[in-house]
Amino acid sequence: MARERQRSPRTSPRLSRRSLLGGAAAGTVGLTAVSAGTASAAASRTVDVAIVGGGIAGLTAARDLVAGGRTVAVLEARDRVGGRVVNLKLANGGFTEGGGEFIGPTQNRIKALADSLGVATFTTYNTGNNLLYKDGKRTPYDTSGLLGSVPPVDAAGLANAAIVQSELDSMAAQVPVDAPWTAAKAAEWDKQTFESWLNANAIVPSAKFLLDLACTSIFSAQPRELSLLYVLYYIAAAGDESDAGTLERLTDTAGGAQESRFVGGSQQVPIKLAATLGDRVVLSAPVRSIVRSGSTYVVTADGITVNATRVVVALPPPLAARISYDPLLPAARDQLTQRMPMGSIGKAIAVYDTPFWRADGLNGQAVSDSGVVRSTFDNSPPDASYGALMGFIEADEMRAYDAASEADVKAAVLADYANYFCDKATSPTSFVLQRWDNEGFSRGGPVAYATPGVLTQYGAALRRPAGGIHWAGTETSTFWTGFMDGAVRSGERVAKEVLAALG
Numbered sequence: 001m002a003r004e005r006q007r008s009p010r011t012s013p014r015l016s017r018r019s020l021l022g023g024a025a026a027g028t029v030g031l032t033a034v035s036a037g038t039a040s041a042a043a044s045r046t047v048d049v050a051i052v053g054g055g056i057a058g059l060t061a062a063r064d065l066v067a068g069g070r071t072v073a074v075l076e077a078r079d080r081v082g083g084r085v086v087n088l089k090l091a092n093g094g095f096t097e098g099g100g101e102f103i104g105p106t107q108n109r110i111k112a113l114a115d116s117l118g119v120a121t122f123t124t125y126n127t128g129n130n131l132l133y134k135d136g137k138r139t140p141y142d143t144s145g146l147l148g149s150v151p152p153v154d155a156a157g158l159a160n161a162a163i164v165q166s167e168l169d170s171m172a173a174q175v176p177v178d179a180p181w182t183a184a185k186a187a188e189w190d191k192q193t194f195e196s197w198l199n200a201n202a203i204v205p206s207a208k209f210l211l212d213l214a215c216t217s218i219f220s221a222q223p224r225e226l227s228l229l230y231v232l233y234y235i236a237a238a239g240d241e242s243d244a245g246t247l248e249r250l251t252d253t254a255g256g257a258q259e260s261r262f263v264g265g266s267q268q269v270p271i272k273l274a275a276t277l278g279d280r281v282v283l284s285a286p287v288r289s290i291v292r293s294g295s296t297y298v299v300t301a302d303g304i305t306v307n308a309t310r311v312v313v314a315l316p317p318p319l320a321a322r323i324s325y326d327p328l329l330p331a332a333r334d335q336l337t338q339r340m341p342m343g344s345i346g347k348a349i350a351v352y353d354t355p356f357w358r359a360d361g362l363n364g365q366a367v368s369d370s371g372v373v374r375s376t377f378d379n380s381p382p383d384a385s386y387g388a389l390m391g392f393i394e395a396d397e398m399r400a401y402d403a404a405s406e407a408d409v410k411a412a413v414l415a416d417y418a419n420y421f422c423d424k425a426t427s428p429t430s431f432v433l434q435r436w437d438n439e440g441f442s443r444g445g446p447v448a449y450a451t452p453g454v455l456t457q458y459g460a461a462l463r464r465p466a467g468g469i470h471w472a473g474t475e476t477s478t479f480w481t482g483f484m485d486g487a488v489r490s491g492e493r494v495a496k497e498v499l500a501a502l503g
């Protein structure tokens with residue numbers, strides 16, 4: 001095993017005790033502050049593997065590479081780890097999750113990682129009725145009935161939606177998750193948008209409403225923006241080696257991807273993982289260039305240069321494209337990253353003294369055909385010591401509010417919450433807004449998706465290494481791409497790949 005060398009080691013600023021949460025959440029009660037490195041002027045390290053990105057994927061790769069006897073440096077642009085997973089401080093001393101939050105059945109790798117770090121899960125609050133708000137009318141509905149979690153639109157719409165859902169699942173079953181572009185009908189499916197397929201199949205307006213809602217809730221993008229093949233791949237990936245992916249598993253709370261949450265918040269996972277890596281993780285170190293020099297890669301970040309035999313880039317494709325590479329990346333890889341935009345997403349969390357909607361028999365889960373927030377969850381802590389309503393702002397709604405003042409977003413969100421949960425919702429004790437499109441090192445979320453024609457032309461470049469540069473990040477996962485589980489799987493896969501390459 002090569003020994004880690006640090007030139008200009010631990011010069012000012014020294015390795016400091018600082019919160020990996022950074023920013024607003026620093027010092028929040030109950031959250032772990034750990035030691036990590038900070039980039040210091042002219043610092044330089046030589047390691048086996050430089051890892052770009054301290055999200056769940058990059059940190060998982062680091063864990064496995066270290067376990068495999070390799071030296072690593074994780075360069076993270078932000079002043080915290082976790083990337084698209086972040087705990088945000090609340091005025092009442094609690095916290096809320098601004099990014100990835102839920103896990104569910106078949107998401108075995110994130111569960112195993114959390115278990116290994118002692119981060120427990122609890123069941124998402126799901127007692128009482130869901131709520132459909134459509135055409136200005138509130139309809140509470142029981143999800144234990146025959147329809148399950150499907151919102152009770154008219155009978156014709158329900159029948160049509162059931163057929164469409166089953167058709168999507170059976171088409172997805174024909175898509176190999178490790179190479180969607182090899183599906184027998186890949187060319188036919190990749191040349192159309194999800195919208196064009198829905199227009200031909202979800203012919204009842206209320207069925208189209210349900211499918212549109214599912215689409216924006218899953219991808220934070222409109223059906224017109226997504227390749228049908230990509231949507232089918234995403235459905236196929238919502239499972240594991242023994243359970244085929246289904247659309248239902250993507251959308252459901254009980255039995256689906258929203259079933260559970262992490263005690264202490266999802267960012268506990270990357271925070272605790274980073275703590276095991278100590279000063280191998282360097283914060284506030286945005287990587288600007290990756291230059292090959294003989295058999296070494298010189299990875300230059302603000303304040304630190306890392307020389308490494310191999311590089312793992314654990315970023316969503318469009319963010320990876322913002323790094324300068326010398327030699328240039330293969331054309332297919334660059335063209336791929338030019339064609340995978342991030343979804344547009346924000347979360348709005350209103351905090352109340354109590355989860356008052358529970359007394360009305362509601363579980364806090366509403367879906368709607370109007371407003372800025374069109375799906376909500378009860379994000380109260382497990383002990384319900386206060387109430388928190390979380391709403392997603394997605395796709396066209398998010399874009400419309402990316403540049404709005406926080407006061408304007410708050411007013412629009414609370415008007416929606418009042419429509420769904422009564423006027424009490426207009427008087428929260430505090431309000432938190434996280435707009436991912438405006439985050440410099442994410443520029444949207446939850447995932448970078450493929451537009452038509454991309455997977456069939458460039459899909460193979462998603463994971464194919466470019467010389468000694470390897471690719472990770474949830475977008476490269478075969479199962480649960482787009483999710484925390486996919487991030488873990490991608491980190492595990494890339495570590496194996498690099499260990500094999502290093503011999």
Ligand SMILES: Cc1cc2nc3c(=O)[nH]c(=O)nc-3n(C[C@H](O)[C@H](O)[C@H](O)COP(=O)(O)OP(=O)(O)OC[C@H]3O[C@@H](n4cnc5c(N)ncnc54)[C@H](O)[C@@H]3O)c2cc1C
Pocket residue numbers: 052053054055056057058075076077078081082083084085098099100101102103285286287288314315316319323345346347436441442444445446447472473474475482483484485486487
């Ligand atoms: C609002 C929202 C809700 C979500 N909900 C869920 C959910 O409920 N369940 C679920 O499983 N998933 C959810 N997700 C998705 C989930 O958060 C992601 O799939 C997962 O966190 C991705 O991890 P990653 O490590 O692949 O990428 P990231 O978390 O994006 O990590 C990449 C890291 O690289 C850093 N970086 C970027 N550029 C550079 C650079 N040039 N140099 C150095 N570092 C750089 C970033 O700061 C970041 O830390 C959600 C995401 C969002 C945004």
